[in-house]
Amino acid sequence: MFVVSHTYSDKAEKYVTLNGNLNFGGGAEVTDVFRVIKLYGIVPETTCTGLEYGEDKHTHGELDVLLKSYVDAIIQNKKNNTGLARWL
Numbered sequence: 759m760f761v762v763s764h765t766y767s768d769k770a771e772k773y774v775t776l777n778g779n780l781n782f783g784g785g786a787e788v789t790d791v792f793r794v795i796k797l798y799g800i801v802p803e804t805t806c807t808g809l810e811y812g813e814d815k816h817t818h819g820e821l822d823v824l825l826k827s828y829v830d831a832i833i834q835n836k837k838n839n840t841g842l843a844r845w846l
Contacts, residue, residue: 759808759816760801762786764794766821770829778833784822 765786773782794800808816 759803760798760806761791761794762808762818763806764798765790766825768794770825773829774832774836777836778830782826782829784818 769780769782773780
């Protein structure tokens, strides 16, 4: 989940930078693993499991919806010059 976390973060930053002119959602490229390791290193899965509340498997549907809404709000506010874009 360490790789997933960094992939979402990097994708969100690029999405906002391009004003939403990029696909933002679940999924990744195989090369994302190597890119994240090169840029951020790697940690054991036990350090960053991503599982909470007694879950035994990863489900990203809720996260995808939440993050998409968040980055879209940043873009909208960025267009309105409210300064929210700096929060990303």
